[in-house]
Every structure is written in C-alpha cells, then in structure tokens.
Amino acid sequence: MSIKRDVTGLWIGSLLAGMLLSGATAAAETYQVDPVHSYVLFRVKHLDIGYSYGRFPGPAGVIQWDDAAPEKSRVEMSVDVASVDTDVEKRDQHLKSADFFDVEQHPAITFRSTSIKKTGDETFAVAGDLTLLGKTRPVTAVVRRTGAGKDPWGQYRIGFETVFTIQRSAWGMNFMLNGVSDAVDITVSVEGIRQ
Template identity: 40%
Template sequence: MKKTFVGIALGSLMALSGSLQAADYVIDKEGQHAFINFKISHLGYSWLYGRFNDFDGTFSWDADQPEASAVNVTINTASVDSNHAERDKHLRSDDFLNVAEHPQATFTSTAVEMTGEDTAQVTGDLTLNGVTKPVVLDARFLGEGEDPWGGYRAGFEGTTTLRLKDFAIPMDLGPASQEVELMLTVEGIRQ
C-alpha cells in the first residue's frame, strides 16, 4: 500500500512538473488568426494604416512562469499592404523597406517582464532594413484554452513605436511622420 501511494505521488508530481513547463505554440498563420498592422501619420493630417500579409513565428508560454516565455517572428517585408498598389511599390523600394536587399524582418525576444496580471513588456531584437535594434513591446495576454478542433490555443496582443531613422529608412515624411506604430495580435496553436 505504501509503495502504491509513493508511486501515485511521484507520478502526480512528474505530471505536475511537466504541466508547469512552458508550452510551445506556432502562430496560426493558416487560419488567419494573427495580424501585424502599422499606422503612421500622413503629413500630420490623418493616419495611414497598413499590414504585413505574410509572416510566421513561434512562442513559448507558461502562465505560471511568464518571464520564461519567448517569441520569434519572421516577416516577409514584400508582403506590405497599405491598400494602395503604387504606395506599396514605393514602400518596398530602397526609400523604405528595401525588400530587394532585406526580404525579411525578424523579432527575437530577449526578456519578458510582467507589468500587471495580464500585461508585460517583451524586450527583443528587431532586425528591419538590415539594422538590428532592441525594442520593447507592450504586450497583453488575451486568453488560452481548448479550441473546437481538439487543439489548445493562446493569444496575445502588443504594440511598439519605431523611429524610421533608427532602422536606416531614408525617406523623410516630415516632422509628424518620424515614427510608425506597430500593432500585433497573435493566436498560437500549442504543439
């Protein structure tokens, strides 16, 4: 009886320790449950919105130890879409994203610091237009749970603001348009 109790206790402890480890997720690109959007002031008179249509990535998440989480995202910069073909052609040029020489942008997290019950600052290295700089995403945990197809999902959103000159983007759009705001929403499927 004592051996059975010890065996059950050890088995439960091992199962518990396994559930406390971070789970790995793949961003749901196929189901279109992830978005990377941006906005920038147009001459100080209005907002220009756009998005990147092609990107993928992974993240690890552990609700019990969120500081141990990590994220990696790769963006196909030629997939920039501002809902205007001629403007998108210009955005792909060497005035902006220079997609011929830098077809991808990447973000790799280096630290996660919780700032509230469901908020965090995610620090990482962003490589854009051939320049790598540290950036901080203000992130919010949206939720997690089972999906209707037998999988398990977790979702987050985040924002950051980038100075164009910090990433060697030479086009000067005027004083009101020196920064671009990135807005991300990702839903991942646990692997």
C-alpha cells in the same frame, strides 16, 4: 499582448520569423503562430494631417510560453516584407523599393525576445531585438494576453496583443521624413496553436 506605447525611438514588430527557440525550459509549451488569425498592422501620419494604414499579412513565428514562470518564455516572429499591403498598389510598390523597405536586400523583418517580465495579471513587458533593413535595435512593448483555450477542433490556443511606437529613422529609413512621419505605430495581434 497588451497596450503601451514605447516611444523610445524604436519600431515594429513585435514581431517576426518562424524559427525554433533555444534554451526553453521543460515547463514551457511551444505555440506556432497561426498566420490566418495573427496580424501585424502599422500606421504613419501623412503630411502631419491624417493617418495612412498598412499591414503585413501572414506573420510567422514561435512562442515558447511558460505560464508558471513567464520570465522563462521566449518569442520569435517574422514578416515577409514583400507582402506589405496598404490597399494602394502604387504605394505598396514604392514601399518595397530602396526608399523604404528595400525588399530585394532585406526580405524579412524579424523580432527575437531577450526578456519577458510579468507586469500585471495578464500583462508582460517584452523586450527584444527588432531587425529591419539589416539593422538590429532593441525594442520594448507591453503585451497583454487576450485569451487561451481549446478551439472547436480540440487544439489549444493562446492569444496576445501589443501596440507600440518606433522611430523608423533609428533603422536608417530616412526617406520623406518631411511628408511621412518618423513615428510608426505598430499593432501585433497573435494567436498561437500549441504543438
């Protein structure tokens, strides 16, 4: 998944729950997201001075990929919000509270693609629905295929990466906008294992 900043006011992703995909064509192959080699990272500006970074380890998901007709492909991903990790326990606990992610009410962030269009040799415009805090908003990101091939154990893998930006307030996350930026930069790097 490649790199384009989507500043249309929408955040994360790319990303999100291990659900099966419907309506995939026979030519498409199914890849399970490898949670050990996949990453969902984010950064936000603090006091408009420096950046703070965090991640959601172990994302889950399914990629239905049709190499001959990428527009027939689909992706679904999710992250467990309670896994948020900024390397500062006190901050992580605050992020889990109702001020930010409200983990008790909204335990997952999910992404489900609605269209995929080839834009270059290894790049694709992926549009979809991002659900955060119980609200679903459209997002679009440019995704780059980073590689494909067999691993040493004979499993076939495919990799994608994207970087995009959302505005957290579009999902109703309005706490401390004067101290923590509204814009959130998200990186999603995924390896999928063919099933």
